[in-house]
Amino acid sequence: xxxxxxxxxxxxLYPVRIRLVPGAMKTTTKVFIAAExxxxxxxxxxxxxxxxxEANPFMAGIQYWLIVKIIGTIAICLLLERLDFRKFIIIVPxxxxxxxxxxxxxxxxxxxxxx
Numbered sequence: 001x002x003x004x005x006x007x008x009x010x011x012x013l014y015p016v017r018i019r020l021v022p023g024a025m026k027t028t029t030k031v032f033i034a035a036e037x038x039x040x041x042x043x044x045x046x047x048x049x050x051x052x053x054e055a056n057p058f059m060a061g062i063q064y065w066l067i068v069k070i071i072g073t074i075a076i077c078l079l080l081e082r083l084d085f086r087k088f089i090i091i092v093p094x095x096x097x098x099x100x101x102x103x104x105x106x107x108x109x110x111x112x113x114x115x
Contacts, residue, residue: 028089029080035096036073040066042103049110 025033044066046052054060062068080092 026081028093029077031093032080032096033073033077035093035100036069038100039096039103040069042100042107046103046106052106
């Protein structure tokens with residue numbers, strides 16, 4: 001019985017090389033990363049204010065939410081680079097930009113009502 005070498009098996013499982021460097025990424029992936037970074041920043045700012053809490057029930061109980069968020073972002077970026085979503089390519093960046101917009105709205109409301 002002939003066993004394939006590790007390099008051949010790797011290329012069968014992963015035929016497309018994925019490069020997560022800014023020059024080689026799709027525009028959708030770049031917009032998704034920007035939305036996630038903005039979400040992390042605005043969430044961190046809002047959580048530092050008194051009386052604010054994480055509304056997402058999946059993230060509320062996690063102490064190290066930043067690590068979970070980064071791992072999830074990398075996983076979705078790998079999927080975006082690997083898969084071809086021609087018809088639904090705009091849905092992912094739009095969905096990813098809803099939480100930062102919400103967080104900015106909450107922050108503006110807090111600053112306006114504070115004065």
